[in-house]
Amino acid sequence: MAVALAAGIHSMSVANAAPAVDTQDRLRQVERDLQAGEKERAKLDARAEALEQELAELRASLISAAAEARAKGEELDRLETELARLDADEAARSARIEADRAALAELLAALQRLSRMPPEAMIARPEPPSRTLKSALLLRAAVPQLKERADALAAELEQLASLRTELAAQREEVAAAAAALDRRHAETAKLAARREELYRSTDSERQALSTRLAALAGQAGDLKELIDKVEAERRAAAERQRAEEAARQAQAQAERERRAKERAEAMKRAPGMSKSGGMILPVGGDVVTRYGEQDRFGVTSRGLTLKGRAGADVVAPLEGSVMFAGPFKGYGLILILEHAGGYHSLLAGLGRIDGQVGQHVLAGEPLGALSSDGTPTMYFELRRGGQPINPMHGVSSSDGKGQS
Known part of the structure; x- marks a missing residue:
């Protein structure tokens, strides 16, 4: 036992x-x-x-x-x-x-x-x-x-x-x-x-x-x-x-x-980069419609319509990050960038987008290209605090942005 x-x-x-x-x-x-x-x-x-x-x-x-x-x-x-x-x-x-x-x-x-x-x-x-x-x-x-x-x-x-x-x-x-x-x-x-x-x-x-x-x-x-x-x-x-x-x-x-x-910055960016108010225009070429003018539909433009060469590079106007990249309703391919100082930029009418959401970009860094057919145009709008402003005036120097 x-x-x-x-x-x-x-x-x-x-x-x-x-x-x-x-x-x-x-x-x-x-x-x-x-x-x-x-x-x-x-x-x-x-x-x-x-x-x-x-x-x-x-x-x-x-x-x-x-x-x-x-x-x-x-x-x-x-x-x-x-x-x-x-x-x-x-x-x-x-x-x-x-x-x-x-x-x-x-x-x-x-x-x-x-x-x-x-x-x-x-x-x-x-x-x-x-x-x-x-x-x-x-x-x-x-x-x-x-x-x-x-x-x-x-x-x-x-x-x-x-x-x-x-x-x-x-x-x-x-x-x-x-x-x-x-x-x-x-x-x-x-x-x-x-x-x-x-x-x-x-x-x-x-x-x-x-x-x-x-x-x-x-x-x-x-x-x-x-x-x-x-x-x-x-x-x-x-x-x-x-x-x-x-x-x-x-x-x-x-x-x-x-x-x-x-x-x-050390490369000083080639003189081909067109600048406006301390800001790089997203594409080289002519300004077809300026801020405040009547566009071809008879509507007052809140940005710039730029005409560039077929397949030309589209670059970031300022340093910032990509908030949106892709097609949107009837605007085709668009990019929305967020910058310091409460600024946002909208690039519409692209033929190709190379950037992605969340990507940090430098001023002048290519993010896509215009259409490869004919003489394409694109629309560029700059906003501050959600309100459109004249892109030709650039950004305020007090915001620490807009360096040439």
Whole structure:
């Protein structure tokens, strides 16, 4: 009886000890997983730092590429205008030469007819001598004029040949400028695609690792409560560590943004960037409708309508963040940016959007492009405190924005 009772107590103690041993084993395994995750986090942070460095340089390159593409577009506009003027000049000269050529041909024909008539026949003509003498005098006077007009025609022909040579060279220059502009647009598109790839790579991997580590930490916390209350302090320490890590990452991100902005400012942005009141116009080209004017629908405009080249880059007018990006009702593709000082900007009528919601952008950083067909237009509106203001006046310097 005593032996049976002792065996029963022993079996009960073994049964109660088994869950504790299993829990400790699970806890140790979770802690090993956490340590491995922290090592992986350190590797990912190092990789993310390198990617962020590349991303900062890439954003500065994007700003430079967009500025250069805008300058090339303006140069192409100038060359096309000059080419049109040369075409018109060539047409006018050709018409003038043809008219002189016809008049000279008629006069030469008359002279040839007179030259074939012998003197005896002229004497025998039934005309009074005075008329014959008058004809001879007129013929004699016409010869110098004929030579003068022939010389002028020869000079005009030489000028026309020179003009056509210049026109051919100008056409080659226009073609080269157009090809260079197309290449720059293609390079900008590749840079924008690389930027988006870097954003996705760093964000998705970091979020996935953070989610996994948070799950492991929660599981470890539950197991620790089963073993010892002292583990509560360890969880608090882990929480403090996570807060410090978050603060460190936020500080590192702010530092990277600062470096990217300094690089962009150091490049001084190419002179092709049109500025207005300390602000960069989102696209290079002409202002079709100004603030306060009647637009083509007869409505008072609350912003600017800009006409640019097909496929031209659309850039951020000020530093800020993307609040909305995508199609909206009948406005097509639009972007809404939030800036410091209570400012917001609206860009409507884009052909392509490269930015994404939540993305921080620098002034002059490309966010999309105009339509690649024809001569597209876009609408740009600037608001402060929700009320439209004249974009041509820029922003107030007291807001710390609008640096050129």
